[in-house]
Amino acid sequence: LKYNGNANKKLNIAVVGGGLVGSLEALYLAKRGHQVKLYEYREDIRNTPLARGRSINLALSIRGRRALKDVGLEDQMINQHGIPMRARMIHRPDSSTYAMPYDARTNQCIYSVGRNYLNSILLKESENLDNVERYFNHKLIKSNFKDGSLTFMKMDTKETIQVNADLIIGADGAFSTVRKEMMKQPLFNFSQQYIEHGYLELCIPAGKDGGFQMPPNYLHIWPRGNFMMIALPNQDCSWTVTLFMPFKNFKNIDSERKLMDFFTNYFQDAIPLIGEKKLIEDFFSGSPSALVAIKCRPYHVCDKALLIGDAAHAVVPFYGQGMNAGFEDCTELDKLFQKYNDDVTSVLEEFTNTRWRDAFAISDLAMYNYIEMRDLVTRPSYRLRKTVDDFLYWLLPDLWVPLYNSVTFSTMPYDQCVKNRQWQNKVLAIVVLFFGLMLFVTIYKNMLL
Ligand SMILES: Cc1cc2nc3c(=O)[nH]c(=O)nc-3n(C[C@H](O)[C@H](O)[C@H](O)COP(=O)(O)OP(=O)(O)OC[C@H]3O[C@@H](n4cnc5c(N)ncnc54)[C@H](O)[C@@H]3O)c2cc1C
Numbered sequence: 001l002k003y004n005g006n007a008n009k010k011l012n013i014a015v016v017g018g019g020l021v022g023s024l025e026a027l028y029l030a031k032r033g034h035q036v037k038l039y040e041y042r043e044d045i046r047n048t049p050l051a052r053g054r055s056i057n058l059a060l061s062i063r064g065r066r067a068l069k070d071v072g073l074e075d076q077m078i079n080q081h082g083i084p085m086r087a088r089m090i091h092r093p094d095s096s097t098y099a100m101p102y103d104a105r106t107n108q109c110i111y112s113v114g115r116n117y118l119n120s121i122l123l124k125e126s127e128n129l130d131n132v133e134r135y136f137n138h139k140l141i142k143s144n145f146k147d148g149s150l151t152f153m154k155m156d157t158k159e160t161i162q163v164n165a166d167l168i169i170g171a172d173g174a175f176s177t178v179r180k181e182m183m184k185q186p187l188f189n190f191s192q193q194y195i196e197h198g199y200l201e202l203c204i205p206a207g208k209d210g211g212f213q214m215p216p217n218y219l220h221i222w223p224r225g226n227f228m229m230i231a232l233p234n235q236d237c238s239w240t241v242t243l244f245m246p247f248k249n250f251k252n253i254d255s256e257r258k259l260m261d262f263f264t265n266y267f268q269d270a271i272p273l274i275g276e277k278k279l280i281e282d283f284f285s286g287s288p289s290a291l292v293a294i295k296c297r298p299y300h301v302c303d304k305a306l307l308i309g310d311a312a313h314a315v316v317p318f319y320g321q322g323m324n325a326g327f328e329d330c331t332e333l334d335k336l337f338q339k340y341n342d343d344v345t346s347v348l349e350e351f352t353n354t355r356w357r358d359a360f361a362i363s364d365l366a367m368y369n370y371i372e373m374r375d376l377v378t379r380p381s382y383r384l385r386k387t388v389d390d391f392l393y394w395l396l397p398d399l400w401v402p403l404y405n406s407v408t409f410s411t412m413p414y415d416q417c418v419k420n421r422q423w424q425n426k427v428l429a430i431v432v433l434f435f436g437l438m439l440f441v442t443i444y445k446n447m448l449l
């Protein structure tokens with residue numbers, strides 16, 4: 001192990017961004033004994049309703065659960081709040097549905113969790129640690145990595161304050177201010193890609209009996225080629241419905257008539273569930289939000305600053321992994337703090353060197369899903385491939401783990417998930433070729449006889 005002499009030193013660490021990843025990271029660092037100051041631009045979300053333009057609930061899977069387990073919150077999230085989704089329920093255009101279990105063998109599932117609830121319990125847990133201080137309404141406006149100084153504007157009084165830290169953790173989301181400062185560093189690579197789809201959230205309320213209007217333990221998906229809609233269940237028996245559609249299609253739906261024709265055409269079964277009046281209200285009261293993929297590298301500057309979560313790798317949401325990947329950042333970072341005994345230089349350098357491949361891989365997988373989901377659902381080969389995958393997984397569970405299962409139900413590094421899939425594609429191609437050849441020879445021989 002190489003140290004630079006400041007190993008095991010208790011650090012003053014500023015975490016910028018009190019969202020899901022920043023508030024989790026504050027817990028990890030505090031549990032290692034560091035003095036943590038958590039700065040959040042918005043008000044304490046425990047006192048305010050959900051900010052617009054943020055998904056109301058999210059799919060929590062094994063990578064995120066592992067991080068919550070590390071900080072002692074998995075049980076509360078899973079058993080007291082999360083709603084298990086054991087299968088995907090696909091809604092066809094004719095309103096018929098079919099379910100495809102995620103993992104019939106081991107009955108694994110993903111959980112629908114409320115964003116606000118999760119963020120609140122992370123912040124609440126930090127109040128149990130006397131080495132975490134929380135500063136809300138503090139917007140980072142300037143940072144200097146040389147002397148570790150940060151300038152914040154207090155949003156309530158508009159005054160600015162300057163603070164110093166040994167280490168700055170940028171968990172300030174896709175449009176990170178900490179990353180903007182990093183952009184000035186030589187050899188800092190950055191890319192962003194907006195996709196043509198936006199998303200709008202609708203709501204399926206609880207039924208008249210107060211219960212769910214659809215079977216609750218499913219991730220409901222309406223795949224319609226260029227349009228996709230999903231619904232995740234909430235604790236109050238309502239559903240958060242997310243409609244993904246190109247901005248130009250949102251723009252074209254500029255009247256109630258057009259909206260109703262569109263939903264009658266593509267999502268007929270959802271109309272009575274949402275309610276015509278509520279559908280019209282919610283559709284026209286909000287505007288679709290954009291979706292962006294951010295890639296950058298390195299994630300650190302010397303022993304002074306590090307990016308995690310969406311600030312480091314915002315991904316399009318077509319794999320339900322953004323938060324899970326950000327939580328996994330915190331788990332991997334903690335392992336490195338452990339390995340190098342809090343020697344920050346070694347920790348940050350190895351975090352970049354080991355994490356960027358996995359971050360790029362999940363970003364590419366999510367983008368691939370976005371592209372594939374638009375047309376593969378209409379292709380029978382999609383279901384055939386899933387059927388073949390599920391059969392081989394049942395037959396050879398330790399050898400053949402389908403891509404979605406390896407990403408969602410295992411902690412296999414994302415980059416390894418991609419390599420695993422590439423190997424499977426090669427094997428299937430050889431098998432198809434072999435049987436194709438056999439078929440050809442058989443037909444040819446019969447023709448000769
Ligand atoms: C439609 C949609 C659906 C999604 N579904 C899923 C899902 O099912 N599962 C999943 O795992 N992920 C999902 N995600 C991704 C997930 O929401 C993000 O990956 C996750 O929120 C990232 O957390 P974060 O803390 O890194 O960033 P954010 O949640 O963006 O938090 C950043 C925080 O930093 C604060 N901040 C920003 N700038 C400053 C500043 N200058 N000073 C101080 N504070 C600042 C912000 O106020 C915010 O609180 C989805 C995303 C979208 C858009």
Ligand SMILES: Cc1cnn(-c2ccc(OCc3ccccc3)c(C(=O)O)c2)c1-c1ccc(Cl)c(F)c1
Pocket residue numbers: 059088110219221223228229230244317318319320321369372373376377404
């Ligand atoms: C939030 C969340 C958590 N997981 N997933 C997810 C992603 C991909 C999937 O498979 C590829 C596929 C699904 C549907 C049609 C073709 C291919 C599956 C699945 O197989 O169930 C599940 C999502 C999600 C997020 C956005 C959209 Cl639009 C969406 F449909 C699902």
